[in-house]
Amino acid sequence: MDAQTQWLAALDIGGWQALLDRHSPIFAGMLPGSRIGLLPEEDFDSPLAMMLVWEATGRGMVADYRPFPGFEEVEVDLLFIADGETLGRLHDRANPAPLADLKRKVRRRETLLYVVKPRAALLELGYEEFLDSLGLAFMGACR
Amino acid sequence: MTQRLGETQLPHLFEPVTWAGFAIKNRIKYGACCVSNYNTRDGFITERELARTKVIAGTGCGIITNQGAYPDPLGEGKAYFSQIALFDDKFIPQFEKIAGYIHDGGGIAIQQILHAGRYGGIDLGYCIQPSIVPQTLPHFRPPREITREQIRETIEQHAEAAKRAVKAGFDGTEITSFMGYLLATFNSKFTNRRTDEYGGSIANRGRFMRELIYAIKAATGGGHPLVVRLNGAELMDRWGGNDEDECFELMQQAAECGADMISVTVGWQEAPDSSIGRDVPPGHWNRLAARAKRLLPDTPVAFGVRLPDPIMADRCLAEGQFDFWEVCRPLLADPDLVKKAAEARLDEVKRCIGSLNCLSRLFRDLPYTCTMNPALGHEVEPAYQITPAASRKKIMIIGAGPAGMECAIAATRRGHQVTVYERGERIGGSLLGYAAHDLAHKDDLASVAEYYRVMAAKLGIEVRLGTQVDPKMMRSILHQFDAAVVAAGARADLQALPAPEEEGLLVEAMDVALGTRRPGRRVVVLGGGKVGLTLAESLKTSGSDVVVVERERRIAGDVMPSWKWRHAAWIEELDIPTMTGCRVTRIAKDGVTVVDGKGRETTLPADTVIAASPMRGNQELFAELEWSIDELHGCGDVMVPRGLTQAIHDGYRLGCRL
Numbered sequence: 001m002d003a004q005t006q007w008l009a010a011l012d013i014g015g016w017q018a019l020l021d022r023h024s025p026i027f028a029g030m031l032p033g034s035r036i037g038l039l040p041e042e043d044f045d046s047p048l049a050m051m052l053v054w055e056a057t058g059r060g061m062v063a064d065y066r067p068f069p070g071f072e073e074v075e076v077d078l079l080f081i082a083d084g085e086t087l088g089r090l091h092d093r094a095n096p097a098p099l100a101d102l103k104r105k106v107r108r109r110e111t112l113l114y115v116v117k118p119r120a121a122l123l124e125l126g127y128e129e130f131l132d133s134l135g136l137a138f139m140g141a142c143r
Numbered sequence: 144m145t146q147r148l149g150e151t152q153l154p155h156l157f158e159p160v161t162w163a164g165f166a167i168k169n170r171i172k173y174g175a176c177c178v179s180n181y182n183t184r185d186g187f188i189t190e191r192e193l194a195r196t197k198v199i200a201g202t203g204c205g206i207i208t209n210q211g212a213y214p215d216p217l218g219e220g221k222a223y224f225s226q227i228a229l230f231d232d233k234f235i236p237q238f239e240k241i242a243g244y245i246h247d248g249g250g251i252a253i254q255q256i257l258h259a260g261r262y263g264g265i266d267l268g269y270c271i272q273p274s275i276v277p278q279t280l281p282h283f284r285p286p287r288e289i290t291r292e293q294i295r296e297t298i299e300q301h302a303e304a305a306k307r308a309v310k311a312g313f314d315g316t317e318i319t320s321f322m323g324y325l326l327a328t329f330n331s332k333f334t335n336r337r338t339d340e341y342g343g344s345i346a347n348r349g350r351f352m353r354e355l356i357y358a359i360k361a362a363t364g365g366g367h368p369l370v371v372r373l374n375g376a377e378l379m380d381r382w383g384g385n386d387e388d389e390c391f392e393l394m395q396q397a398a399e400c401g402a403d404m405i406s407v408t409v410g411w412q413e414a415p416d417s418s419i420g421r422d423v424p425p426g427h428w429n430r431l432a433a434r435a436k437r438l439l440p441d442t443p444v445a446f447g448v449r450l451p452d453p454i455m456a457d458r459c460l461a462e463g464q465f466d467f468w469e470v471c472r473p474l475l476a477d478p479d480l481v482k483k484a485a486e487a488r489l490d491e492v493k494r495c496i497g498s499l500n501c502l503s504r505l506f507r508d509l510p511y512t513c514t515m516n517p518a519l520g521h522e523v524e525p526a527y528q529i530t531p532a533a534s535r536k537k538i539m540i541i542g543a544g545p546a547g548m549e550c551a552i553a554a555t556r557r558g559h560q561v562t563v564y565e566r567g568e569r570i571g572g573s574l575l576g577y578a579a580h581d582l583a584h585k586d587d588l589a590s591v592a593e594y595y596r597v598m599a600a601k602l603g604i605e606v607r608l609g610t611q612v613d614p615k616m617m618r619s620i621l622h623q624f625d626a627a628v629v630a631a632g633a634r635a636d637l638q639a640l641p642a643p644e645e646e647g648l649l650v651e652a653m654d655v656a657l658g659t660r661r662p663g664r665r666v667v668v669l670g671g672g673k674v675g676l677t678l679a680e681s682l683k684t685s686g687s688d689v690v691v692v693e694r695e696r697r698i699a700g701d702v703m704p705s706w707k708w709r710h711a712a713w714i715e716e717l718d719i720p721t722m723t724g725c726r727v728t729r730i731a732k733d734g735v736t737v738v739d740g741k742g743r744e745t746t747l748p749a750d751t752v753i754a755a756s757p758m759r760g761n762q763e764l765f766a767e768l769e770w771s772i773d774e775l776h777g778c779g780d781v782m783v784p785r786g787l788t789q790a791i792h793d794g795y796r797l798g799c800r801l
Contacts, residue, residue: 072275072288079277107711107715108415109381115283116285118283118284119281119282132696
């Protein structure tokens, strides 16, 4: 079983959807078509890599697995690169604060967040609450 | 020429040397550590910049590097709103002035060519880099992949810009692979994912750098050295960037193809770790310079990352860790640092305290300023100049904190007779308390108070410690002073909080910071700004159970932008719970009751409740003094509590105009 198959088998879409539904207020302001990608670190350089996509629709956020086509083609606004353990904890229905975990990982740079769309575009797409919840305002440069 | 005392004490720093055929008066290189943002949006140099450059030229450094100019007409290389440009001959006359100032000051003039690559294109909708790899911070432009044709063009633009610098009178040039700029993005595996001859192996990734070096050296001709700034550590290896071995292999490549000096730097903007902040101990990165020197014994190495101390620099030079001390931010804080070192007056140096005010402002597209040096960037403005007073006054200053002492020093230098009254037993005011609790590097903040103590003694400023100024005291000294300055600082506004139901439960942050009140084991800190966070972190480290309650949605609202992450990280690392968006409704023996934005009530057990917000200026004396003295002024936190930078600047400005 290769890494991708393991990742797909272990973390079912239903679990991701439950996460999104539990935290729907954070995503409430996002315009339909806004997309957040999550890619397992282990698959980063694989041509067959699959990523998880959280997409805003008129009826809330929907989780789905899609191929990761590389940075040039990827159609997400933000892309998280996380290790399997982090993704597992995020997916875990018993985790009382999964997004707080993600925030901590991003702040510590143990999870990498690629900002695919410029900040202004993200704000127009309604990412303010989500970015705020991640504490991105705390991330500075040249320190 | 007779050596001055400090020159004999720091013999390696002040040793004259020859580099690339130039006689250099000492081993100090002014580094182009950041751009000033003082210039026009289209790349021209302003009077403000020229005035500042005169100060830089007068610092006494043997080599002076002028801040980075972007080399391309489109501005793909432009990283900062008001960055200078060198893509056309029309800019040459202004650069001639700068080269002239540097030569007049006895320095060798180096012009940095800065193409920001991944962080560039600030006026465009995109930036260029070797491959499309998005940035990991939100304030940059989306990347486009540079084509091979554009690579050739970019190299040519660098070479042309370097040629213009030489034509303007600069002795040499510099290119930089610092921070994640264009050169760094080619060198690093993190951003270079190309499959052509510019990507893949380290030899291929270094090709752009080698071609750049060859092109610039060919364009500028013999006798015009080229400095190459390269990371000793990117701090990006966790995410596929170069490890240190690869960084040093690239240094070797640069040296082998003719770089005349390697300037060793540390870190990318996107790196997870600090490289230059106060939380990094001085000397922490010296090992990287030493490794570069061991690797490249025949190529001069410059270094100064988080190395603010000339004594340490002299020792490193003696040990052969590097050849030139490269210094910038310490000279922003005190442009007379080198002179004071030469004259054995290091106790008079205003030390760079690593507040990162300079960089915080740059990343908000503002001109840089310095916490410690209020005159920085205001060299053309009379309001910031210390000029002889029109009439000599007797001035009383109430409060020996940063605002009061800055005012006292500036006013004394102008010829006034100044007496400072301080109710505490030491100079420094509230800064002493926060220096004691700073988790980063206590000595930096403490050095500010020590500087004031030294200067008061040297300038003959009378400081009456342990003296409370009140109406009775004022009556005793009535008509002895022409002017009074209230610089009494600020305290937490206890009136803004519910009255505690038990005496002694609610204490003021300043009293805890200064050690006059000792908190119990369970502590609730009311206020998640810089005061509250600093105390919370320190108390937690000392073993208390601490909870921070903040009225706003986020903590660290009043913290310097480049330092917010540091507090956020400490709060997380120390596992200090923070309750944001909460207001306090009751302070009682069983604890502090808070209500969140949804109306949910929580009671937090507490032996001690520390009030750290909101702050209120200690303005009571204004009413008392209004009819007791001819001139009455206020400065610093007493007017609006804002913190150290503003207190220093307020005090200085008032001292300049009294």
